Amino acid sequence: MNTCMAGDTITTIGLGSCVGIVLYERTKNIAGLVHIMLPDSTKIRQNQNKLKFADTGIQALVEELEKQGLSRKNMIAKIAGGAKMFQFSSDTAMGNIGEKNVEAVREVLKQYGIKIVSEDVGLNYGRTIVFDPVTKDLTVVTAGKQTHII
């Protein structure tokens, strides 16, 4: 998890099935990013690392941004990641974890009343994302494909 102010950007590199969530307010130049790996901390015994899960990771980020003066009711989100990197026909008990991560992120943001304004999720490739808190551009870089802004 990380936050940044005007003049700086926040990045997470090589997102595969993980999901990167950027939270900010339209009128403020502060933003935060959390990179989650798994959908639900309550389903797992080894869950001390709060930033690893969609539920506890987003909660931690919302609380951190509130400390920095943002208000939960004005926050909006951009999300990216949740790919399926390898096409196993019979996947593990976890099924398509990328998809489950994205579903969990949507659900948790909905509970907080935070709207997703743009997203680049799913499919089968990794992503590096960079967010600029001034322009609110989330730049998505992929291996061997066109870089785009969402």
Next chain:
Amino acid sequence: MEKHTEQLSEQVKDALTELGNIGAGNATTSLSVLLSSKLSMSAPTVKLYDFNELENALGGPETSVVGVLSRLHGSFNAMILFVLGLDDARHLSEVLLGQTQDWHSEMGMSAIGEIANILIGSYVASLENLSGMELRYSQPQICIDMAGAILSVPCIEYGMVSDKALLINSGFKAGNQEIDGYIMLISEMHSFDQLLLKLGIGGAGVE
């Protein structure tokens, strides 16, 4: 980073290094026959990684690589990941198919996948011989992408039970073909404990 390695006893580290040596040794012997070229193998590195460090195991999370992944099931749950840089994949495809085929083509990719299949098969056979365990492995799947995105797959899988992954990484080099690659055996510590017990070595005593 070193502090995590220190949590593995020297005895366990030696045993896993030897396991990697034999597994990857047999695998590269198979490759050497296919390529009619002499292969050299570097000593495997055995390391317990925090998940946020593991993405650096392949020269940085944004480096593009070709990864072929297979899952091991049975008494030992793990993943075997065969990794080549993009230039290495091109060279390998040229050696196998001649210069006319683009390695990105279906033909090129399936050739690389088949090589990986043979390597993974020999690695698994060595593990079975050494441990006496019966192991099954899934049909290997291929993917070209950023190293960080590829390594997030084992991180997520083992993230259910741990914040660390144990990696036995063996590098090899095909002398006159300029092909460098890696074969990695990745799992979490508890699974490796089972394997170590089968090898007659007490649990790794980590965590």
